[in-house]
Amino acid sequence: MKKAYWLTAAFFIISLLIILLKQSSPFGWIFSLALNLFFACVVAFLLFGGLHLWYKNKVLSRIFSSLILAFALLIGAIQLLINIDYRLVLPLTSTDMSQEDWQEDINFLQSKIVGHPAVKADVILPRKINYKNLEGLSDDDKLLEIIRQVSVFKDGHSYVPPFQLYNQSQYLPLKGYYFDDGYYVLAAASEYQELVGKQILKIGGVSIEHIFNQVIEITGPENEYNAKYRFDFYLYNLNLLKSLKVVDGDKVPIIYRDNEKENVVTVKGGSFINWLFWVLKPNELILPPTIGLQKPNYNLFFEDKNLVLRLNLIENISDDNSIEMLADQLRSQLKSEPESLIIDLRNNSGGNNQLYEPIIRAILESTYINDSSRLFIFTSYTTFSAGINFLDELKQRTTATLIGQPTGAGPNHYGDAQLMTLPNSGIFFFLSTRQWTGIGKNDSLKTMKPDILVRYNFEDYLEGTDPWTTAMKSFSDEEKRNP
Template identity: 45%
Template sequence: MKITKAFFPLLLIVSFSILIYCFPEPFGGLFRLGLAGLALGVIGGFWMTGAFLWKKKLFSKIVASLLFLFSGLILVLTILITIDYRSLIPITPIAPLSASEWNEDLNYLKETIGTHPSYLPEINTELEKAFSVFEANLTNTSRDEKLLQLTSMVGLLEDGHSFIFPFQAFNQSAYLPLYGYYFGDGYFVLDAFSKYDDLIGKRIIEIEGIGIEKLFEEISESTGPENIWNAKYRFNFFINNVNLLSSLGILDQEKKEVKVTYLENEHPVSILIKPEPFFTWGFWTLKPTDIRTPAFTQMRRSNFKLHANEFIEVELNLIEDIDSDNTIKSLSHTIDTLLSSSNPKGLIIDLRNTLGGNNTLYEPLIDVITRHPEINQETRLFVLTSRTTFSAAINFLDDLIYNTNCTVVGEPPGAGANHSGDAEFHILPNSGIYYMMSTKKWTGNNPSDSLKTIYPEVMINYLSTHYKNGIDPWMNAINTL
């Protein structure tokens, strides 16, 4: 393999990586060109290396085969992300299932719902009613409508860990190319496909003539969130799902564009938006971020970070070790050292973006706090929460409240101290619809607590003006205490 030939794929990779970095929007032509060029460079490099190894011994041939396989996977992923793959797949109705096949799926779903740790007899009564309605309308409901009905069945559990994924038949799934957040003063667009840049920073008030507040109510009622804060966290994933809007009767499934109305200088303005494939929307909206305030609900790039300034701030984004050298335990040792060698204004445990993790790992953090009575005071120890705070973060929050003198500042989190979790993945045998179902009941320090959330001592109303002006109301609240 000549050096000049090997250099060409490397040149492609470097050049198009720079293009992607400069134009990171996946709906833009330059981004797609960059991604296609990058994929071409990687595939070319793999194929050249594979062809070279294929001439060698058996082990080299195995490595070459793997490189060829990875090349094919990269090609498929590139196609899915860079073009509207729905144009390659005929949009034909999925073969209808027979009544007996749907009955088998319903029985499977009922069986898994019955294993839920918080399953109650009254849920069974509602479930039987929902099954009867589903069976009575088998022939006159679309696949999206059936999916919504099944989603509502699982939603009867009102468990944020148990849900049917809103995106199922990928070759027909479509999303509005918008990313928004439900602030205290309304639902605002934070990012959009460049064609709709004018919407960024605008408050959306209607979709197809239906008010956002009404849509929020209908979506919440149909999807069964844990509480209103969990519903607000999930809202962006549902409100842009064109299939879901269609199943709610808000728009025609075959409609090519969706009318979105926003406020411009307090006056309503309407615009038609073309939906995009889910893969493109997901690639764009679910990519990790480093933003600390919870306006963007995707995962953060690092499990945890430590900021030592006036306050010692523990930004805990996922309760998991990063690697063998960067663990929650080693983080605790570092905090212990800082508390022993300095006199910070306070210690902040930031759980605003903590979606969960391993609830067996955080005990060393609590131990450090209890060993430092000078910091274990309500005026010096603060825990930040938001609607995104969920799962293992709820366990941690409850234990912090019970074992320390912390002051909780923020929005109520997405679940209460006593909640279900440890969800498992399931697939209905005939329709292929996939969903999550909790398997364990987590009991907090007060087993009789029936609240569906944990209310902070200091409540934060996160507004769009805070986000636009770079204001962190959580930190402002701490500085005034």
């Protein structure tokens, strides 16, 4: 027993080390083996502990022993079922659906869609579907039909994520960014490192541009910039690529440019759970503004002689570190009359519309900083939702100069999306519940264009340069020369 215990401890440490080492690229058989070995060791430790208590031959010990042993067997059974088909252990989705199940899902979807504010205002009449629209389709194609149904609103808050338990979504282990000079891979699983830093030209013989246009057509984004921000979610979804007839198998040929030559590498998909963990884990990267979660929500700091307010998410960090306290800090720092104030919204994908007013008031109180040559706002494709509302208020109430990329939505948009789930398939989707109206109520633009447009190319990323800051400095220097 003692030898088995120490052998298990050794395997536990080895598996944990592999998981920690591979967390930056959680793909492939080594990571999967380490993960399974880790849970097997946890089960073994519980079994050892349970048996040890059992042999004490006391009533209370045997009660605890029985509970521990039952828990160990439960974890082992769950792990086994997850490896076979994780839908077997998750009640959210069914592995076998009847026509009646699908019709119930469709009826549920349509009952929710008519509650969208665009339908209530008679702006959009949604297309009605029934089971005949889905009959004979594969699981992936059924999901595509549901995606199309919700996309009719062309509302960035109302959409069906392509990663679903329902069809065991598979993802290519890559992530990238749509720069102004093309789409480039920024990270890849260890076996596909040759793709990092390369421009992707085609997937399965279909150009990136064509796939991008297909994604716009089926998902109904707010605008093309919002589509670029979310492109990775769709581009690397193997199930969706099959439904769009981009590829027809599990091995995907990717054509990329390398020193002006076209090369091909074949990539295999893996679980979407691994991919999401990899892509969405919080990070502190500023550029490029991508789909990862940036932390912290906000910070205020000096960069050279410029005061920078970086606002990634309009949500209080804690009771002791609220946005109202942030506004007080801003008010205090502005008294020192910094060379400029930069409000960085490049990674701001939303938050709470009720929280940002103290920041605006702090800026308006400083007549020194409320000047087009001193007050700057950085925007990107990622700027969205409550970030747009905040930006619109700043644009209308201050003299700020906007620098960057067009935003992922316009000042008048639908929002406050609710998460909903179809009762049988478990397909989840988001649907807007209200319309947000900006200060310019008749503004029909689906984006907010900057005063100074920035081009962000792959070379900028490679060299670590920041075109937003460069554009700001050029503008400030010009203003000083020509006051």
